[in-house]
Amino acid sequence: MKKVLVVNPKGGCGKTTLTTNLASYYALWDVPVALIDLDSQKSSLEWLAQRSDRLNPIIGIDGSHGRMSVPDGIQRVVIDAPARTTTAQLRRMFEQADEVLIPVLPSPIDIRAAGHFIGELLLDKMLRKSRIGLVANRVRENTLIYNNLETFLNKLKIPLVTHLRDTQNYIKAAEGGYGVFEMAPYLVDKDMDTWRPLIRWIEKDHKL
Ligand SMILES: Nc1ncnc2c1ncn2[C@@H]1O[C@H](COP(=O)(O)OP(=O)(O)OP(=O)(O)O)[C@@H](O)[C@H]1O
Ligand SMILES: [Mg+2]
Numbered sequence: 001m002k003k004v005l006v007v008n009p010k011g012g013c014g015k016t017t018l019t020t021n022l023a024s025y026y027a028l029w030d031v032p033v034a035l036i037d038l039d040s041q042k043s044s045l046e047w048l049a050q051r052s053d054r055l056n057p058i059i060g061i062d063g064s065h066g067r068m069s070v071p072d073g074i075q076r077v078v079i080d081a082p083a084r085t086t087t088a089q090l091r092r093m094f095e096q097a098d099e100v101l102i103p104v105l106p107s108p109i110d111i112r113a114a115g116h117f118i119g120e121l122l123l124d125k126m127l128r129k130s131r132i133g134l135v136a137n138r139v140r141e142n143t144l145i146y147n148n149l150e151t152f153l154n155k156l157k158i159p160l161v162t163h164l165r166d167t168q169n170y171i172k173a174a175e176g177g178y179g180v181f182e183m184a185p186y187l188v189d190k191d192m193d194t195w196r197p198l199i200r201w202i203e204k205d206h207k208l
Contacts, residue, residue: 024179050177
């Protein structure tokens with residue numbers, strides 16, 4: 001079983017978007033998948049509640065009281081972290097995770113906040129143990145602020161795995177309880193291109 005944690009203490013950077021779409025990717029490929037929502041806002045579980053029975057299932061687990069255990073047979077677990085986490089909470093989450101994804105938005109405030117967070121990770125031995133990757137989110141390419149974000153992220157000792165476009169596709173998917181993978185291919189062609197490197201990074205040699 002592999003556990004992927006999506007975390008960044010900065011609010012609204014795309015943790016739930018990344019978590020729900022990744023869970024839906026596994027579901028689409030018939031991989032038994034659970035989604036643990038550690039956030040008391042329960043946005044991931046609310047997304048799951050909208051999910052149609054006609055789509056492949058995702059097991060939802062409310063982890064907001066610290067529960068992290070999953071049923072037997074689950075092969076992939078995607079964990080949605082809350083905003084505003086303490087170092088102690090971060091350590092507990094990182095201990096559980098094989099891979100950690102950090103979404104970052106191209107905005108000056110988010111870039112500065114990410115700098116502080118990543119600085120904390122690199123200084124803390126416990127936190128450095130997991131495999132960590134960055135995801136630039138809500139990107140409009142060829143904008144000055146995205147170029148600034150890319151320059152900043154590329155300077156860090158953590159790989160920039162991919163960038164996800166700023167598109168209504170994620171908003172529609174968030175409303176409907178599905179992921180971009182489960183939308184009509186002609187709508188999400190460009191988004192599939194941005195997810196491929198992310199899936200490869202998480203799955204390494206596995207063919208999924
Ligand atoms: N790539 C994207 N394109 C368009 N909209 C996006 C994208 N990523 C996220 N959003 C939207 O931005 C908002 C915040 O995203 P999301 O809820 O995933 O962030 P979060 O980090 O989970 O927030 P919180 O810290 O409150 O839990 C949501 O309305 C979401 O639909
Ligand atoms: Mg969230």
